[in-house]
Amino acid sequence: MTSSDTxxxxxxxxxxxxxxxxxxxxxxxxxxxxxxxxxxxxxxxxGKTTVINLITGLFDVSSGSILFQGQRTxxxxxxxxxxxxxxxxxxxxxxxxxxxxxxxxxTGCYLGRGTSLFxxxxxxxxxxxxxxxxxxxxxxxxxxxxxxxxxxELAETLSYGEQRRIEIARALGSDPKMLLLDEPTAGMNxxxxxxxxxxxxxxxxxxxxxxxxxxxxxxVTEFCETCTVINFGQLLAEGTPRTCIDNPDVQTAYFGKKxxxxxx
Amino acid sequence: xxxxxxFWYAYSATLAFGLVNSLFALxxxxxLSAGILSFTTVVFAxxxxxxxxxxxxxxxxxxxxxxxxxxxxxxxxxxxIAALFLKLETHWMALASLALILISRVVxxxxxxxxxxxxxMVVPVRASVLELAVLLAIVSLVFFRLHKSWYGLAIRAVRxxxxxxxxxxxxxxxxxxxxxxxxxxxxxxxxxxxxxxxxYISADTFYLGVAFTMIASTVLxxxxxxxxxxxxxxxxxxxxxxxxxxxxxxxxxxxGVVLLVIMIYLPRGLIDPRARxxxxxxxxxxxxxxxxxxxxxxRPGSSTAGHAHD
Ligand SMILES: Nc1ncnc2c1ncn2[C@@H]1O[C@H](COP(=O)(O)OP(=O)(O)O)[C@@H](O)[C@H]1O
Ligand SMILES: [Mg+2]
Numbered sequence: 001m002t003s004s005d006t007x008x009x010x011x012x013x014x015x016x017x018x019x020x021x022x023x024x025x026x027x028x029x030x031x032x033x034x035x036x037x038x039x040x041x042x043x044x045x046x047g048k049t050t051v052i053n054l055i056t057g058l059f060d061v062s063s064g065s066i067l068f069q070g071q072r073t074x075x076x077x078x079x080x081x082x083x084x085x086x087x088x089x090x091x092x093x094x095x096x097x098x099x100x101x102x103x104x105x106x107t108g109c110y111l112g113r114g115t116s117l118f119x120x121x122x123x124x125x126x127x128x129x130x131x132x133x134x135x136x137x138x139x140x141x142x143x144x145x146x147x148x149x150x151x152x153e154l155a156e157t158l159s160y161g162e163q164r165r166i167e168i169a170r171a172l173g174s175d176p177k178m179l180l181l182d183e184p185t186a187g188m189n190x191x192x193x194x195x196x197x198x199x200x201x202x203x204x205x206x207x208x209x210x211x212x213x214x215x216x217x218x219x220v221t222e223f224c225e226t227c228t229v230i231n232f233g234q235l236l237a238e239g240t241p242r243t244c245i246d247n248p249d250v251q252t253a254y255f256g257k258k259x260x261x262x263x264x
Numbered sequence: 265x266x267x268x269x270x271f272w273y274a275y276s277a278t279l280a281f282g283l284v285n286s287l288f289a290l291x292x293x294x295x296l297s298a299g300i301l302s303f304t305t306v307v308f309a310x311x312x313x314x315x316x317x318x319x320x321x322x323x324x325x326x327x328x329x330x331x332x333x334x335x336x337x338x339x340x341x342x343x344x345i346a347a348l349f350l351k352l353e354t355h356w357m358a359l360a361s362l363a364l365i366l367i368s369r370v371v372x373x374x375x376x377x378x379x380x381x382x383x384x385m386v387v388p389v390r391a392s393v394l395e396l397a398v399l400l401a402i403v404s405l406v407f408f409r410l411h412k413s414w415y416g417l418a419i420r421a422v423r424x425x426x427x428x429x430x431x432x433x434x435x436x437x438x439x440x441x442x443x444x445x446x447x448x449x450x451x452x453x454x455x456x457x458x459x460x461x462x463x464y465i466s467a468d469t470f471y472l473g474v475a476f477t478m479i480a481s482t483v484l485x486x487x488x489x490x491x492x493x494x495x496x497x498x499x500x501x502x503x504x505x506x507x508x509x510x511x512x513x514x515x516x517x518x519x520g521v522v523l524l525v526i527m528i529y530l531p532r533g534l535i536d537p538r539a540r541x542x543x544x545x546x547x548x549x550x551x552x553x554x555x556x557x558x559x560x561x562x563r564p565g566s567s568t569a570g571h572a573h574d
Contacts, residue, residue, distance in 0.1 A: 058431065082432060087431070106417060110418060117413065123409065154544070
């Protein structure tokens with residue numbers, strides 16, 4: 001494969017997703033380049049979350065294809081896609097009930113555990129070493145999102161913003177190549193959102209490719225190098241955030257006529 | 265003296281059934297903790313029970329060898345059943361497992377050369393309470409280790425949110441397959457333990473009554489930690505003995521009432537690790553709310569109290 005020669009890491013080709021009569025994604029093509037932060041934006045119900053679910057294999061495409069590093073992934077099961085190096089967070093935080101903060105992130109480290117389930121059950125010296133290493137990775141990730149001091153607490157008792165950060169740490173546990181963030185700053189104030197933006201940039205600088213769904217346009221211009229705008233599941237514009245926002249179709253679809261009200 | 269012996273007899277029988285029922289409950293817990301409601305344990309137990317009875321009765325094998333074979337055959341049965349069942353949606357699986365119990369009863373009744381048919385089988389060997397306790401201790405050790413391993417983490421993730429777990433690379437199917445295999449082995453052991461405790465087994469031994477005891481024990485004790493089903497099994501087994509001593513007429517009602525009370529007031533059962541975390545968080549909230557109001561008193565107009573509630 002020539003996958004490492006091209007700048008393209010991830011690609012959607014003419015992807016269609018129908019739910020009964022509703023076409024949530026309609027003939028959408030989109031590319032994400034290595035080492036960039038790519039924004040996926042559009043009004044509510046545009047099909048952004050559906051795209052993330054298609055990429056991670058939670059939904060099957062109705063037609064079209066999805067490629068990661070030149071390999072088709074749209075026929076793979078979700079856990080296989082995860083193993084290729086795609087990780088994600090959820091718009092409506094989906095942490096595991098009953099688990100501590102550390103356990104959540106450890107679960108995220110499952111793919112990189114480096115030992116078999118059986119060896120881990122037996123508690124072989126190697127398995128124990130690897131378990132300790134995973135714990136350290138998890139603690140390190142929690143430090144990274146500023147949650148290390150809450151490691152032992154039940155995650156569901158923490159605030160929404162804290163849970164979002166735990167989810168990002170969990171998604172990083174598998175040491176992915178590409179991270180999908182579905183509205184990571186929803187429900188956060190500006191300072192918290194900027195923290196996430198900083199983290200996203202640090203991650204990109206360490207070589208991660210990020211696709212993020214973001215509602216807040218000023219954050220998109222701040223965070224993303226390139227973006228794709230969709231509406232009714234269809235491509236509306238693509239390019240730099242600036243060119244997208246200046247596109248008249250985007251303005252009517254996304255902002256209505258109230259561009260001034262947004263202070264842009 | 266006579267009364268004392270009678271008491272020990274009743275007491276040791278209850279203990280023995282508590283141990284046996286613990287094995288049944290753990291077998292059911294194994295799949296339930298993977299998010300699967302299945303009563304197939306009864307079928308695994310029938311396989312293990314009749315196999316153990318044959319091994320000891322017809323072939324004269326020693327107790328422990330018969331028990332091991334029963335476990336292996338239970339595991340084999342579960343591999344076949346899981347391959348068919350894991351294609352079904354979970355609520356259909358529950359129904360299919362009940363159907364399987366009905367079918368297996370008919371099979372037991374119609375294969376007299378293997379099971380004694382309508383006559384049932386007499387089991388010539390009796391397991392002592394100590395032997396049953398050793399068996400349960402070994403099985404408990406397995407569940408203890410499982411809980412502490414990557415499997416333990418993965419199965420909790422699968423149960424709480426299988427889709428989210430799959431995006432972390434956890435194959436729900438693989439985890440549920442393992443859960444079924446463990447359920448099968450433990451179910452087979454439970455069947456053998458039942459056979460050597462009752463010393464007489466028939467088609468009715470492995471039927472809906474056991475399925476009820478099993479689910480009741482697991483719900484009562486809690487299905488979120490391996491110790492729960494054991495506690496539930498002992499409470500549920502001892503309950504009739506206690507009510508019999510106090511009010512013999514109502515023992516069936518008492519069983520039902522206890523189960524209902526638990527489901528309404530303690531839906532997660534007696535043993536619930538999550539409850540501890542919730543209590544701790546509630547305590548912390550209370551504490552920080554207190555500290556917060558102190559701070560407000562000390563510095564009027566400060567907003568610490570507001571943050572404390574976030
Ligand atoms: N599981 C589903 N079943 C049926 N319709 C769905 C499902 N998921 C999403 N949709 C529909 O697809 C459209 C796009 O939804 P979504 O991708 O969640 O939008 P966005 O994330 O951009 O707000 C909506 O009309 C929604 O109702
Ligand atoms: Mg969405």
